[in-house]
Amino acid sequence: MKNSKLYRCVLVDDDRISIDILTGYISKVPKLNILRSYQSALAAINEIDVNDEIDFLFLDIRMDISGIDAAKVLRDKVKFIIFVTAYDEFALNAFNVGGDQYLVKPVFFPKFLETINQVLKRNNAAMIE
Template identity: 40%
Template sequence: MIKCIAIDDEPHALRQLAEYIEAVPYLSLERAFESAIEACTFLNENEVDLIFADINMPDISGIDFAKSLSKQVKIVFITAHSEFAYEGFQLDAADYLLKPVSFTDFLKSANKVNERYFRQNTSLPEILQNRDYLFIKSEYRIIRINFRDIKYIESKREYVKIFLDNQNPITSLMSMSKLEEYLPDTMFMRVHRSFIVNLEKITVVERNRIVFDNKVYIPISENFGDKFQEYMDKGFIKK
């Protein structure tokens, strides 16, 4: 595993960066920081392999931060200002990403850095299926997920988030379409381009959306609405 930290003073950008790191199987997010000073304190007491850092930060610039690092730690600079690229590479940066960073660009960078400096094994199978459950690759682990525990699945473009009963969501780097192939169609249905639901978990439907726990609303799109309505009709009591 490649131990990573993320640094960005913009909360939204930091959350996105953390999600990207957690979606890559061979990367392990140790901490995320909005302050380079806090990151420096953490690094004084902890070892990491790779840092994803914004260059333009208010307390310490990413350039000055990089100058303080040991040579063993690799850094990927992230910034909205392309003019900083040359100075970043002068510091022997592992790579450079220009904001806004897509997951595709992030993954290309992570793969390049991995191949060049770490060579972590990425050949684990993404999905192993059994009749009542499946094993899925998430971060550096293979996790068993029982079908009955899945509430719904959300697509995040290049990766998916699987929401479970009384557990934290599980993120895996794969497409929704690929995962859908492994789910029993008697139990699961795609109701939107971005959502698959466990039919057995549905208790409330209102205004063309499925409600989970009175706070999560899953939209039912026109493309999938007819099939879902057929399912619903089977359960209606006829007058």
């Protein structure tokens, strides 16, 4: 049986280029759909609601408000948090606030896809491949 689940994604990164790259990757995957993107963690915190039914939150760390702090606030409003950052030294903190995965920039499409499928598999959800 083919699962037609569409995963809803939100991107939060103060770097427009990073948002554009992730948007391009998500557009290559029919089962992923971008709900919104933000260049401010504060805006994301103020606007994201549990009723948005967000599956994936792609979250940078170094922004107006730390992605670690944003994750603390947003953890119960999204299913999965994938940190996407240029800084590998925050990995332990990211997992301590409930991050599901941690990608270090630059992120290439095969690693992006593999990471999403790892999260879905670990949670017994329908894979995207």
